[in-house]
Amino acid sequence: MERLQSRHLIDTADSDEVYFVRLGTIQRHPRVIPADVRDSLLKYFKHKLFFAFGWDVFVGYLGSNSKPELFVTNNQVEYFLSEVERRGGVKIDGIDDASKVDPMMIRGLKHIVKTTDVVQFHEKTSKEGLRYDSSPRVLWTQEQRARKKEIEAAKKAEKRESAREHALEMERLVKQSIEDRKMVFIAVDIEVYELNHKCVTEIGLAILDLRKGNTKDAKPVSRHLRVKEYMHLKNGRFVEDASEKFEFGKSEILTLKECANEVKTVFEENGDKAIFVGHDGANDVRYLRQIGADLPEDLLMVDTLTLWKITHGEDGPSTLGRLLMEYDISSWNLHNAGNDAYYTVQALMAMYGKEANPE
Known part of the structure; x- marks a missing residue:
């Protein structure tokens, strides 16, 4: 034109x-x-x-x-x-x-x-x-612009400090839980169809019960749930498809509703002893809500990506695979939800479980 x-x-x-x-x-x-x-x-x-x-x-x-x-x-x-x-x-x-x-x-x-x-x-x-807008930026004086920058910088600093305090509290929770051995780490990972994120295709669960004293090997009980309605949807264009490559047991094929109920049951059974574990897990929580697997509002939650940033800054590994490499944890067939959940627990224990000795 x-x-x-x-x-x-x-x-x-x-x-x-x-x-x-x-x-x-x-x-x-x-x-x-x-x-x-x-x-x-x-x-x-x-x-x-x-x-x-x-x-x-x-x-x-x-x-x-x-x-x-x-x-x-x-x-x-x-x-x-x-x-x-x-x-x-x-x-x-x-x-x-x-x-x-x-x-x-x-x-x-x-x-x-x-x-x-x-x-x-x-x-x-x-x-x-x-x-x-009765006071657009184009009408601001230099003093007004400088003041706005000061306010914005102060807000950013306050936000960073708040995020750091939250991360430190998260870190204290992990350390105390490993020391006391009274809690249960439950990692959740979600895989969705790359061309339509409304379609949840896999759910991974990995449970490490610290009460059983199994922190040395850090080998959680892992489950891989495949959503029956979307088994025909395959990734591969942008994200590797590993839906049929669960390394720690046999995949379970369930309806979407059954998958949601299984997740809710796991957290309900462990009650106030449960700690949700994720790697950049905000999206996983959102997907769980999307399928009707709402988690308890007072659920304790930790995130391996957030915990990494406490000591290594913002430039740390953004993906689970890179985090595993940082701790020399061998991993196979990532992007399978069951495998990812398992390795998320291992990464957490490698960071804070001094006795952990992952394979």
């Missing part, structure tokens, strides 16, 4: 009469274009091509209005309309006198440099139903 190109910062002194026009008025100008040619010209007034023209835009307050508006000079408007006329081969009426704005009527007139600021401002102030 052919776009028009403006002449940037056209000198208003070249015009006999200098006035401004609201940017929104120009974009609505097709209302006065003859209907028989309107469709062929409309593309130049639509969002993408209209802003691609490269308007030199000003922002200011008209008269006593408290809402800022966007304006362009008359010579830009005339040039834009003449280009549309030339491309369309049809005469277009100019801007009517009622739409012309005397520069003396505009307070606080300021030039906007960035096209993105123009688009964002226009979107925020021109659509019906959106709250009008």
Whole structure:
């Protein structure tokens, strides 16, 4: 689609009469274009091509209005309309006198440099139903911008500190649980169909009962549940398919409802002794809710990715496979939910179970 190109910062002194026009008025100008040619010209007034023209835009307050508006000079408007006329081969009426704005009527007139600021401002102030921004960033003083940066930096620092405190509390829970041997680590991993994440295809469960004193080998009891309704869906384009390669027992084929009930039963049986374990497990929790396997609201939860970041920073391994490599844990057929759950427990014990000796 052919776009028009403006002449940037056209000198208003070249015009006999200098006035401004609201940017929104120009974009609505097709209302006065003859209907028989309107469709062929409309593309130049639509969002993408209209802003691609490269308007030199000003922002200011008209008269006593408290809402800022966007304006362009008359010579830009005339040039834009003449280009549309030339491309369309049809005469277009100019801007009517009622739409012309005397520069003396505009307070606080300021030039906007960035096209993105123009688009964002226009979107925020021109659509019906959106709250009008009476103090857009393009009108801020240097002091206001500096203050905003300080506030944002303080919020980010507070958020980081809160996340760190949460992670440290998580770490204390893991260490205390391993020491006391009164809790049960239950790792959950979910696999979904890569082309439709609403289709949960596999659920992995790995249970390490610390009360049985089996922290030395850190070999959890692992289960692999395959969802009967979606067994025909196979990954492989973006994520490796290992649905038939469970390494720690026999896969169980159940309906989606039965899978959800199995997960709920495991946590209900262990009650307040259960600790949910995941690797970047927020998505797994979301998928469990999606299939109706809601976990208890007061369930204790730990995450191996979060725990890694406590001591190694944000640049640590983002995937379970990389985390296993960090601890020299041999793993086979990842992306099988049962295997991933098993290895998540082993990774956790390698991090904090001093007696753990994974294969």
